[in-house]
Amino acid sequence: MAETDIRAKMRSNEEIVGRVDLDDPEAILSVTTLDETDVVHIVKDNADTIFTWNYDKGERTALDKLYEKAKTSQWNGQTDLPWELDVDVEKSVRGQNAAINPGATDLLPPFDVSHTALANWGDKEYLELGIEMQNHLLSQFMHGEQGALVCTAKIVETVPWIDAKYYAATQVVDEARHVEVFAKYLDEKLTGHYPINAHLRMLLDDIIDDSRWDMTYLGMQIMVEGLALAAFGLMYQTTPEPLLKKLLRYVMSDEARHVAFGVLTLQEYYQELSTSEIRERQEFAFEAAVRMRDRFLQQEVWQRMDVDMRPLIPIIRQDPGRILFQQLLFSKIVPNCKKLGLLDAGVPEGQKGWLRERFEEMDVIQFEDLVDTGEEYESLDAVAQDRSAED
Ligand SMILES: [Fe+2]
Ligand SMILES: [Fe+2]
Secondary structure, X not given: OOHHHHHHHOOOHHHXXXXXXXXXXXXXXXXXXXXXXXXXXXXXXXXXXXXXXXXXXXXXXXXXXXXXXXXXXXXXXXOOOOOOOOOOHHHHHHHHHHXXXXXXXXOOOOOOOOOOOOOOOOHHHHHHHHHHHHHHHHHHHHHHHHHHHHHHHHHHXXXXXXXXXXXXXXXXXXXXXXXXXXXXXXXXXXXXXXXXXXXXXXXXXXXHHOOOHHHHHHXXXXXXXXXXXXXXXXXXXXXXXXXXXXXXXXXXXXXXHHHHXXXXXXXXXXXXOOHHXXXXXXXXXXXXXXXXXXXXXXXXXXXXXXXOOHHHHXXXXXXXXXXXXXXXXXXXXXXXXXXXXXXXXXXXXXXXXXXXXHHHHOOXXXXXXXXXXXXXXXXXXXXXXXXXXXX
16 A cells, blocks of 8 residues: 555544543543442453464464563562551652652642642642542552453463463463552552542443453553553662562562563564555554543542543643653653554654654653663562572
């Protein structure tokens, strides 16, 4: 298919994410959480379950190595983390704030809120906000982990290769452990749960509902887990809280393998796809990136604090620290998309690719040449590191 034909077939931002302006606050806030009293959420899975009678592992040595690594790097969320430690939530919030805003001596924001609903807020209110934001963030980590658990179980059923089914089975165990440790941390150490964020739920629904097996990998292993790996890394670096630090280090150790699983599998599978099929993958990656960015507003927290956040959005968005932090969350996704060829696929050499343009629009293209996650899991293997330190 000629390039001009493909461009004509491309869907617009509005068709992909439901709005023309990616930053439109009204459109972002109009997507709200489901009824908080519902315990069960049902999504129709449209994919075929595939058996394979070919039990040869074949030539996938990198995938086999990853599988062997997964078997020896298991840990127990109940016994390998220091749950006996008391968590001082206030100290945790203050310590993290100081790490994110160097030089800050209090929790007051580094921007002018004098003409907003926060004009009369003092330390007490900002502390409450910080605690709620932590409850919200850890709740989203937990819900995202359940998304990974379900998506990876789906991969066991739908991927046609036996060696990928083997690997995915180990990831299912990893994800169960992650849901378990985040739920335990929320229950025993923090002060409240939040339901799943509306934008994260939309994305998980889209991933499960898709009939194409490789889309689960792109949505989960590349996009959701790529963002999670960066988010866990940032929190690991900024939290002073020792239990959470160790929990995150152990979870990241597994997540790096999961992202590598996505990169290895899709690198091979994308070789078989046509230009127009790759275009659909580019659009899906973009849609996922926007949904995840929409979540950063943490709208449910402001709702619980009874603050209309609409007038605040333009002010918050000017905060340079926040801008940098949010860009860094894409520091794994962009190089991995580049390694998969998604940034520039479909255009002649020297021309700017469609996903590259979208990532420019989102101001995250600067990470394209950072290390991709295909090999990074070796250096993040916390279990192996701690074992050799004990010897
Ligand atoms: Fe996980
Ligand atoms: Fe994972």
